[in-house]
């Protein structure tokens with residue numbers, strides 16, 4: 001858990017465990033890591049296809065050296081062979097790290113995806129204190145792709161900055177062109193958001209650039225889920241990204257957004273896309289009641305005819 005990269009917008013800062021155990025916010029590896037691997041083996045025995053994401057409560061790759069020092073093996077070396085040994089479940093490493101020196105010694109497998117979270121260079125310098133610059137992350141992504149791994153990109157959080165002679169349109173145009181050169185399987189787009197106004201207060205206390213939160217609205221989104229950038233601006237930015245992205249090679253997708261946002265951004269809602277099998281919706285999702293309800297409401301928003 002935790003992460004040493006100290007991004008201003010990181011939600012880990014308001015996770016109760018880290019608020020009360022501040023020193024662990026920078027990262028920890030649990031002593032009972034062998035129990036985690038035993039649980040993973042049990043998880044892998046499930047008969048329903050699943051996707052495991054390493055990178056929700058921590059950066060997915062940054063602890064590879066720490067695992068090597070503590071357990072004798074990098075985390076990638078613990079996990080990847082387990083996933084490579086079967087064909088049902090998949091694993092995603094979500095990361096801002098460029099620590100690929102352990103993973104590059106492993107054979108690529110379609111059961112594992114590396115997903116780099118990137119942003120424009122200006123936003124990264126302003127609001128991400130610790131991680132390597134996005135240009136370096138993209139270089140690591142390119143190397144892994146050339147080695148035969150499936151690579152995805154997360155362009156998140158998009159920020160509507162217009163300051164110091166820098167404008168979001170110029171910055172995102174540049175990074176999208178670089179992403180197009182890479183040609184990832186998928187790009188997940190997300191905009192700045194916060195579950196609680198406490199995030200800004202805690203970020204300031206943690207010495208992070210809390211001025212980023214001035215871009216958020218004073219009220220939560222209609223679903224009462226999060227504070228976000230104003231809807232029209234969010235849609236304008238999503239459209240800008242989607243239209244510039246090379247969609248012949250890369251599938252664009254949104255994360256945890258309402259179907260109305262997909263529609264406004266010119267995208268067809270296609271299920272919880274991290275789970276996509278390539279560009280297709282898994283059968284088990286198609287049979288889920290909530291998914292069916294969306295499809296039945298407006299069939300054009302749903303799964304493509306070839307997946308029906």
Ligand code: SF4
Nearest residue numbers: 003005006007010096
């Ligand atoms: S890299 Fe991710 S997990 Fe780490 S501080 Fe930044 S947002 Fe948080």
